[in-house]
Amino acid sequence: MRKKRVLLLSEGFGSGHTQAAYALAVGLRALNPNIQARVIELGNFLNPVIGPLIVSAYRKTVSTQPKLVGMVYRRQYKKSLNRFTQLALHRLFYNHISQVISQLKPDLIVCTHPVPNAVVSRLKRLGLPVPLYTLITDYDAHGTWTSSEVTKYLVSTSLVKKKLTDRGILGSKIEVTGIPVHPNFWQTHDRVELQAQFGLKPLPTVLIMGGGWGIMYSDNLLEYMTRYREDIQLIYCVGNNDKSREKMLADPQYQxxxxxxxxxxxxxxxxxxxxxxxxxxxxxxxxxxxxSKGIPMLFYEPIPGQEEENCEYFIASGFGEMLISTETIDKWFKLILEPYASVQFRNSLMTKRNQQYNPMQCSRAVLQLMQ
Structure with a gap:
């Protein structure tokens, strides 16, 4: 008997879309080892020369003109990609996608980015019989995710479901599953062992990240945190931003x-x-x-659009706060310097997490839809 095949299509515009695809693939295989799950970043796969150039141009635009990105996001907020745009995308960048699908013969396709979602939607209008599931990887529902050819939407929260139903999408086509994360985030590791592994001291510790493209070195608030370095450990993760890492390592403030x-x-x-x-x-x-880890979060410099919506959701849910001033840093750094208060607060977040989020829910939902 042939194994069930799932094709997960993403794009490289930020690492989260592809991470969600891989997390879902791992979850599906954990639930059913007989499932074959293949993840493809479609643009890079079909156009290994042009694809990275487009992603690089997008990254530069986000970094240098975030207001422009936000304006475009809001202007197109209620609009799906029209048929002319879908046709242009197909002919310019995705003209071999039909061959890929024909060769892989998936039983269903899951898209974790709006662009491959639009391309597959067009193929379904032309007769592709494979079910299309759309996994929205943010806490908002931009119009570019939507298409009448989508078989089922998998969304992060009931709020996102309501945004879709308000646009006329049937509630029966939407399932609240949460965004899947890799199994590494489902388990808790021993803190003492981790401190030894990373060469850390038994001190309160702050992890500073900037997403897949790394933090901006020039941010004054990030520098302000170093004032606490005698009492608090600071771990700066700059991602693939090698220039920022080199500058920070050469700066006495971070030494x-x-x-x-x-x-x-x-x-x-x-x-x-x-x-x-x-x-x-x-x-x-x-x-x-x-x-999934129940860790309190401070958010800085959200990209206008979906990251602002992400902020709004997690702040309203009690998991974080906007980092807007040095006073915000002082407040939270003083909290984690109080061991009892810090532990109590994190325990409360774990309780909320258990009430709101199940890391296997999305994988179970897709598995059930396959049966």
Missing amino acids: HPNIKVLGFTKEISKLMDVSDLLITKPGGMTCTEGL
């Missing part, structure tokens, strides 16, 4: 035994376990990983 400056790492789940506070750009995946 201290209680300060670690890391580049890209696959150990984020362990770093969250060994930390008492997470300071991050509010990407949907990073926020969900923080939620």
Whole structure:
């Protein structure tokens, strides 16, 4: 009997979309080892030369013109990608996608980014019989995610479901599953062992991240945190931003035994376990990983649009606060310097997490839909 096949399509515009796809694939295989799950970043796969250039241009636009990104996001908020745009995307960048699907013969397709979602929607209009599931990887529902050809929407919260139903999408086509995270974030690691692994002291610890593209070195608030370096350990994760890492390592302000400056790492789940506070750009995946660990979060410089919506959700749910001033840093750093208060607060977040989030729910939902 042939194994069931799931094709998960993403894009490289930020790392969260693809991370969600991989997390779902791992979850599906954990529930049913007979499932074959394949993850593809479609643009890079079909156009290995042009694809990275487009992602690089988008990254530069987000970094240098965030207001423009926000304006475009809001202007198109209620609009799905029209058929002309879908046709243009297909002919310019995705003209071989039909061959890929034909070769892989998936039983269902899950898209974790709006662009492959639109491309597959067009193929379904042309007769592709494979069910299409759309996993929205933020805490908002932009119009570009929507298409009448989608078989089922998998969404993060009931609020996102309401936003879709308000646009006329049937509630029966939407399931609240949460955003899947990798199994590494489902388990808790021993803190003492982690301190030994990373060369850390038994001190309150703050993890500072900037998402897949790294933090901005020039941020004054990030520098202000170093004033606490005698009493609090600071772990700066700058991702793939090698220039920022080199500058920070050369700066005497960051040259201290209680300060670690890391580049890209696959150990984020362990770093969250060994930390008492997470300071991050509010990407949907990073926020969900923080939620799964029950770690309090401070959010800085959200990209206008979906990251602002992510912030709003997690702040309203009691999992975080906007980092807007040095007073915010003082408040939270003083909290984690009080061991009892810090532990009590994190325990309360774990209770909320258990009430609101099940890391296996999305994988179970897809598995059930396959039967």
